[in-house]
Amino acid sequence: MADLSAFPITQRWPALHPDRLQLYSMNTPNGVKASIMLEETGLPYEPHFVDIGKDETWGPEYLSLNPNGKIPAILDPDGPDGQPLALFESGAILIYLADKTGQLIPTDAAGRYQTIQWVMWQMGGLGPMFGQLGFFHKFAGRQYEDKRPLQRYVAESRHLLGVLDARLEGRDWVMDDYTIADISMLGWVRNLIGFYEAREVVEFDTLKNVPAWLERGLARPAVQRGLEIPKRPLNSR
Template identity: 45%
Template structure:
């Protein structure tokens, strides 16, 4: 059984959703990042960057246990382990990898900065909040244009969708209305109506 170390964050939810969609047995060990649990030696042994999520799979590629940190790496590992949600068609596979990297490099770090600056004293946050909200909305526009062409970002449903969904789930928190991005809204509603996705968001991570 896979051990998921996570907290109730967008990056944690990516993995609980993927595990549910892939029908892999797992259990959760909450890592309370509000209390600094991510810095404890036992967690650092499996996640040297002291960030959640991380997993330990007792049945690794060679039959021995393996730990994996970084949410994008975990999604790729799980996709390869199960043979699901990473298209075999090479063009679609490239698209899945492109959009997964797009999420990891932008649609996560930028909304995350919005979350940060929303908690800063208003007298000191104006520049940072404006900068990151503008970039976050630009990224929503990029995603909306892509989803005007395809049902899911790679064509078929893939780990890239799970990665992006983890952050789109927090759209209200980073002050984005999906009404302004109709194709994202359609995609978001389609994913959130999936039973496995719903289970992934109901898993207690904290």
């Protein structure tokens, strides 16, 4: 059985199954990338609910694994060369799990790098811009009298959706097949029109291809499961 005692994070979130990959997350658009990927690949794992609303990522145990204090993060007891590997950043986790399992990333070099480019596009654009739109459209930012920030992020979100819509022309998925590129984006697009309530302001229903892509993705059983993992403990509600 793997010994994970050297990792302080296991003191705060003990591993009941230390031989399995440990997931520290919450079902946010970034968090569900890891849980969806794990469900898609079938890799055994143990999820731990990390409540960002209670600032649990800023405790010393979590920061020992991810000094940036964000979710998700993983601890793989069977990492490269059989040694435990701690990893953060959702894009890096997707690529690592794809390589570890040999799933959901093309095996040819060109396809691999093109897939990674779309993951990086999501990490650098789609997620941050949608997140800012959510702040200024639904949360505290909506009270600002100056609406230029909101207008900026609405415009940029529309642009990014347009880029994705064009990419999906004549195809079901971002690449020829379903990959980590799709997994990186599904939660964010779902969140934009759902939790952020921005469907109308980004003119989502005028898009030709993105709505059907989102519907296809959300229909996948592994995606449906992953969107609900980790389960929120009853005492955290």
